[in-house]
Amino acid sequence: xxxxxxxxxxxxxxxxxxxxxxxxxxxxxxxxxxxxxxxxxxxxxxxxxxxxxxxxxxxxxxxxxxxxxxxxxxxxxxxxxxxxxxxxxxxxxxxxxxxxxxxxxxxxxxxxxxxxxxxxxxxxxxxxxxxxxxxxxxxxxxxxxxxxxxxxxxxxxxxxxxxxxxxxxxxxxxxxxxxxxxxxxxxxxxxxxxxxxxxxxxxxxxxxxxxxxxxxxxxxxxxxxxxxxxxxxxxx
Amino acid sequence: xxxxxxxxxxxxxxxxxxxxxxxxxxxxxxxxxxxxxxxxxxxxxxxxxxxxxxxxxxxxxxxxxxxxxxxxxxxxxxxxxxxxxxxxxxxxx
Numbered sequence: 001x002x003x004x005x006x007x008x009x010x011x012x013x014x015x016x017x018x019x020x021x022x023x024x025x026x027x028x029x030x031x032x033x034x035x036x037x038x039x040x041x042x043x044x045x046x047x048x049x050x051x052x053x054x055x056x057x058x059x060x061x062x063x064x065x066x067x068x069x070x071x072x073x074x075x076x077x078x079x080x081x082x083x084x085x086x087x088x089x090x091x092x093x094x095x096x097x098x099x100x101x102x103x104x105x106x107x108x109x110x111x112x113x114x115x116x117x118x119x120x121x122x123x124x125x126x127x128x129x130x131x132x133x134x135x136x137x138x139x140x141x142x143x144x145x146x147x148x149x150x151x152x153x154x155x156x157x158x159x160x161x162x163x164x165x166x167x168x169x170x171x172x173x174x175x176x177x178x179x180x181x182x183x184x185x186x187x188x189x190x191x192x193x194x195x196x197x198x199x200x201x202x203x204x205x206x207x208x209x210x211x212x213x214x215x216x217x218x219x220x221x222x223x224x225x226x227x228x229x230x231x232x233x234x235x236x
Numbered sequence: 237x238x239x240x241x242x243x244x245x246x247x248x249x250x251x252x253x254x255x256x257x258x259x260x261x262x263x264x265x266x267x268x269x270x271x272x273x274x275x276x277x278x279x280x281x282x283x284x285x286x287x288x289x290x291x292x293x294x295x296x297x298x299x300x301x302x303x304x305x306x307x308x309x310x311x312x313x314x315x316x317x318x319x320x321x322x323x324x325x326x327x328x329x
Contacts, residue, residue, distance in 0.1 A: 069289070164300040164303055166307070168303060170307070171306055205292060209296070
């Protein structure tokens, strides 16, 4: 039994291998890029819009709303990065309804790549928002003693992001494979439906966690002024 | 018993124990988290979106413990490094 899609090699020439992960990722990139290109080619500003534009607007508006709810004030800045993460993972997990497809997120290489991009993006946004001094000072909060733990946390949460997504997706495929051996008819379908739900939840969680990390680095996430104003609203 | 048998028995048993104990703790934790979120929802239905988002993030954090255990038990069964080591040593003899 294969543990990940990396071990399924579709084409090989010398030392140059094309495994299933790479091929499916390329396919997803193609579908996402061509889909958005085709939809945004004819955007209408009026009341009557095409149904695909409506779908895209719903997705983008809801993403912006979620980003604002986490506490980031200018969602347009983060929409490109976090939105792409969400769309890629969600599509990768949704496509499991097609037979023969295996999610590229079920391979540790893909999830590590995604987690590393979050690892790079967090200091990038942090420095852009607060400057070098402000960002580096956030490592010394609340006291200087916490510095090694803050640095360790930076690495461990990247590892956790990668392994969480990989484990969830791999376990879905693995359980399906085992069920096909034990009860080959109806029950795997039920588990597949459950896998679709887990896939969406994992995509949501991955992007929300990336957002929370970015919000913590930019210092806008849960600042004290925000909390006090919220408390005032609740008490009144 | 030769080396391969010992490693096989040890990894199968420890994979089972890993999964069993690793599911227990997160199960208790998730139960407590959902119970807390439900009572919070009953008290303040207006804050449902915030509660749900925080609940999902928290559940993912708790669940990742179980997922780590699952990954380790899968590694023990399907991609055991000690197993490969012993087999290459036996082949080298």
